[in-house]
Amino acid sequence: MSELILEESIVSVSWLKAHLNASNLVILDATIPKVTHTSSLDTEAFQFPKARFFDIKKKFSDPDGPFPNTCPSEAQFTREAQNIGINKNSAIVVYDDNGIYSSARAWWLFKAFGHDNVAVLNGGLPEWKQAHFPLEKKHPINYSTGNFIAKYQEGYLLFFNDIQVLKNNSKYKILDARSANRFHGLAPEPREGLRSGTIPHSKNLPFENLLSDYRLLSKEHLEQKFATITDQKEQLIFSCGSGITACVLALGADVIGYKNIAVYDGSWTEYGSLITNENTMHWTKDELIAYTLLYAANSNFIEDNKEKNVIIERVDMQTFQNIHDEFDADNDYQSIQKIVQGVKDHQFNTNDINALLAEIKMLFFADGEFDVTERIMYRSLKHILEQ
Known part of the structure; x- marks a missing residue:
């Protein structure tokens, strides 16, 4: 049989x-436990015939990195x-x-390391089992050393400093693959000690929204999912908890033809650890009112220029920008908590609250x-403020 060239992802x-x-097919098992699951998988004792284990955690991540799953070196x-046993001509199919x-x-x-002859198996092991195709028990295998040479390709992976520069650039959009509850701070992060939060200006597209019964959605349905949140003109950056499921978004985008895509390697684990966002009150009364008005203005996710001007009248332009940056870094839950705490710390009385509600209206x-x-x-704000 002739050598395979994989033309699809x-x-x-x-x-x-x-x-x-x-002759050049290599099947890789890249399974890791889901970060939100505590039990091991009942399928992990079996593998595809002649499958090789691609050990993301111990072999293909930076062993000295301060955050999990980050990119290894070329060497x-x-x-x-x-x-x-990976060779330069290997046709690699990866499953989990x-x-x-x-x-x-x-x-x-x-x-990212220069090997394009690679694809993901749609549905992975569950789909293979459902088709009643052969499996074997996992066992140690000795491979002949391959001749593959990694050549790092710029642009596939982005890092903390990149995100700090690009997060405010309107040409880029950050899509976060975490669940909606984690993205909005309604569920805690599964990693101990990691705070909830989001990267400023990022939008949520849970990776599981691109899947149905273990499989990637059809191209038509993938296009619909992406069209609700972005368009082909934007350059997309994918994030998640630690750089794993962000790649599922990259896969979906690649399948439907998006070209300008990248994965934030450290994702929220890195960003949320390096950027602190304390909930303690640090605003003047006018700044708190400006933050509350900004929260109200985003009720329909559109900041009208006339609404912005109303807010800027409360504070100078630089202060407005600082408040805006903080608002962008907060999720909905954090915003509400800050407003409630601010009203308490500044000892708003009934007249203050009524005046604020009048400004919101x-x-x-x-x-118009x-x-x-x-x-x-x-x-909603009236109910919160009058509690």
Whole structure:
């Protein structure tokens, strides 16, 4: 059988079954436990015939990195890939026991290190089992040393300093693959000691929204998912908890033809650790009012210029920008907590609260409308402030 050239980033189990005997095919098991799961998988004792273990945690991450799963060096990636028999001409198909989870990270790493002849198995081990295709018990295998040489490609992975520069650039959009509850701070981060929060200006696209029964959605449905939150004109940066499921978003975007895409390697674990965001009150009364008005103005996710001008009248432009940066870094829960604590710390009385509510209503009328979304926000803030 002739050597395989993988022209798509994802292949089906039936395709793989038909090409198992290809001379340059390498099947990699890139399974890691899901960070939100505490129990081991019941499938982990089995593997695809002749599968090789791509050890993300111990072999293909920086062993000295302060954060989990971060990118290894060229030398390390070369050495570990050669140790599992990867050659320059290898056609690599990656799977994992969860369907599509960590396999996308392995796929993205190979591309980042200059090897494009790689694809993810759609549905992974669950799909293979469902098709009743052969499996074998996992066992130690000795491989002939491969001749693969890693050549790091700029732009596939971004790092903390990149994010600090690009997060405020309107040409870039950061999409966060964490669950909606984690993104909005309604569920704690699974890593002990890691605070909740979001990267400023980022939007949420949970990686599981791109999957159905372990498989990646069809191109048509993927296009619909991405179209609700971004467009092809933007340069996309994918983030998550620690750089694993961000690669699932990268896979989905690649399948439907997005070109300007990158993964934030350290993701929220790094960003949330390096950027602190204390909830203690540090504003003047006018600054607190400006923050509250900014929160109200974003009820429909659109800041009208007239609404901005109302807020800027409260504070100078530089202070407004500082408050805006802090607001962008806060999730909805954190914003509410800050407003409630601020009202308490500044000892707002009934007259102060009524005056603030009047300013909120004036803000909403600044564009000549007081729509349904704004009415709901007004009632919610009134309830919160009058507690």
